[in-house]
Amino acid sequence: MKIFKSKSDLKIYLAEEKKKGNRIGFVPTMGALHEGHLSLVEKAIRKTDTTVVSIFVNPTQFDNKEDLDKYPKTFENDVALLESVNCDVLFYPSVDEIYDENVIAEKFDFDGLEHQMEGKFRDGHFDGVGTIVKALFEIVEPDVAYFGKKDFQQLQIIKKLVEKYNIPVKIKGMPIFREKDGLAMSSRNARLTKEHREAAPFIHKILKKARKKTGTKNAKEIIEWVENQFKQHPLLELEYFTIAEEKTLISAEKFEPKKRYRAFIAVFAGKIRLIDNIRFKNN
Structure with a gap:
């Protein structure tokens, strides 16, 4: 596996690959890799x-500096994992290499997608996401880029970014990769205490139970039920639960025919914030 820290060196290398007729696949990550990341790389x-x-x-997508400072950094292990699946290229730039000492996010208009769910709780987050993804697409110039559906709102925003800026890359959303007990894989899971790690699968369990209620309850009733379940939980604190239409991400109170819905949740397990989502069947 070739490792590049310089964007100019990477661009020169990838230009040669494209001259050979090679299609470029791209998986952007923040490191602390796990099997979910590797499933994207293998695809x-x-x-x-x-x-x-x-x-x-x-740095520009973190609204909480403590979260940025404590984000797990496991570079040597990440390299070993990527080599184990025969990844071709790793791009590992410094902050200066990406931002040229001007660590400020661009401002984006994602047609309102950025104001829903995560956007209500993480100020400026999606401006930071848009800034880095646009920059990386300009450097790598991939044919296809792969993202996990755990960050479904982010996935929709990246699709909107590509559409609005006419970036010639195909975006592929891949299924959520889960632990055996149902917890969505996340780099933040490594920071959970033993007690909170044991409690965390409750999140996916509740999502599945909520989905089963779509035949008999409207969206508003399901939301109230989920909120009550978390009020009774001694270790997990619900930040939000909503049911939204997949395309617009606008929250729904009732289900309309021919629309696709997804439930989104954010939960604090101690100081660690966990997100998840699940597609709802619209009966």
């Missing part, structure tokens, strides 16, 4: 000719 390897993974903890 890129199967479907494209040259697979690039980036590891960059992007």
